[in-house]
Every structure is written in C-alpha cells, then in structure tokens.
Amino acid sequence: MFGVAIRRAATTNSIGLFAASSTISAVPRVFPQAINRIQRASLSTQKDSSQIGTPLPTLEIDAFKRSAAFKRPTSPHLFIYQPQLTWGLSLFHRVTGGILGVALYGGAIWYLVAPFTSAAAAAYITAFPWIVKFVAKSAISFPMAYHTFNGFRHLLWDTANKYSFSLPGVYSTGYAVIGATFVVGLGYALY
Numbered sequence: 001m002f003g004v005a006i007r008r009a010a011t012t013n014s015i016g017l018f019a020a021s022s023t024i025s026a027v028p029r030v031f032p033q034a035i036n037r038i039q040r041a042s043l044s045t046q047k048d049s050s051q052i053g054t055p056l057p058t059l060e061i062d063a064f065k066r067s068a069a070f071k072r073p074t075s076p077h078l079f080i081y082q083p084q085l086t087w088g089l090s091l092f093h094r095v096t097g098g099i100l101g102v103a104l105y106g107g108a109i110w111y112l113v114a115p116f117t118s119a120a121a122a123a124y125i126t127a128f129p130w131i132v133k134f135v136a137k138s139a140i141s142f143p144m145a146y147h148t149f150n151g152f153r154h155l156l157w158d159t160a161n162k163y164s165f166s167l168p169g170v171y172s173t174g175y176a177v178i179g180a181t182f183v184v185g186l187g188y189a190l191y
Contacts, residue, residue: 085174093150096143103140134189141188146181153177 067074081087116124125133153173156164163169 085171089150089174089177093147093154096147096150099143100147137191138185138189142181142185145185145188146177149177149180149184 128136153164153176156173161169164173
C-alpha cells in the first residue's frame with residue numbers, strides 16, 4: 001500500500017566536513033488521483049491569496065486582518081457576561097496564588113542576598129508608622145487567608161459532597177470564604 005522513498009543528500013556541516021543525511025518518507029501509491037487533486041487545490045488557493053474575501057485553507061491566515069476585511073466586530077470575550085461569584089472567586093484564587101508564590105520566592109531570595117540579619121530587619125520594621133505596617137500586613141494577610149480558605153473550599157469539592165456541588169452550596173461556600181477572609185485577614189493585619 002505504501003512505498004518507501006529514500007532521499008540522500010550530501011551537505012557540509014559547520015566545520016566544513018561532508019555529512020550524508022537520508023530521509024525516509026512514506027509515499028502512498030494507491031490514490032494518485034486524490035493526491036493530484038489535493039496538490040491542484042493547494043496551488044489554486046495559493047494563486048487566489050491576493051483576494052481578500054477568499055477563504056484560504058492554510059495556516060498562514062491572520063484572523064484579525066480577515067475579520068477587519070469582512071468588517072466583523074471583535075469578540076467582547078468576558079465583558080459580555082454578567083459578573084458571577086463563581087468565576088470571580090476562581091480568578092482571585094489564581095491571582096492570589098501567583099502573588100503568594102512571587103512573594104515567597106522573592107522574599108526568600110531577598111533574605112539570602114540582603115546583608116542583614118533577622119533582628120536588624122525586625123528593628124527596621126518596628127520603626128515604621130502604624131498605618132504603613134497595617135497596609136503591609138494587610139497586603140500579606142488577605143491574600144493568604146483568601147487562598148487558604150478557598151483551597152479548603154476546593155478540598156470540600158474533592159469530597160464530592162452533594163451540597164457542595166449544588167448551586168446554592170457553591171454560592172454559600174463562596175460567601176463563607178469571603179466572610180472568613182475578611183475576619184481572619186483583618187485579624188492578622190491588626191495583630
């Protein structure tokens with residue numbers, strides 16, 4: 001059904017020596033008419049590529065240019081949907097995970113590179129005004145509390161509890177995560 005064609009080519013490599021390479025390709029010999037039709041179709045679409053309205057079955061199409069040529073509107077993506085608690089919490093879970101990861105690795109690298117001890121850092125931080133310390137602790141405590149409580153929520157979903165997968169259950173656990181985040185985050189920031 002398939003014949004094998006071997007092509008050999010002699011080329012020079014980077015240091016000037018000749019290197020022989022061979023490629024093996026399977027060539028179908030059963031349907032030569034179908035192959036000729038496909039080749040003719042690809043040649044005909046290549047000739048018509050200068051026309052804007054012609055759909056091309058190639059991967060070299062710029063979808064934005066074609067949409068502009070047909071005067072199609074751009075897709076509004078997320079902005080056409082009504083904001084919901086579920087996708088908002090999912091978005092913030094990912095964002096807080098990224099923020100906490102960057103803060104963890106950045107803080108660890110800074111602690112390794114910085115030329116001071118922990119006692120010197122604590123003395124430096126205690127000299128800040130109360131409001132600066134509150135804002136800095138809030139920037140750490142709220143994402144940490146939210147990510148932790150929402151992670152517990154996801155673990156609850158992994159138990160396949162019937163209540164957690166129902167729409168009222170999803171919303172009630174979402175509001176519980178928001179409430180617990182506010183209470184614990186504020187408590188850590190004020191402590």
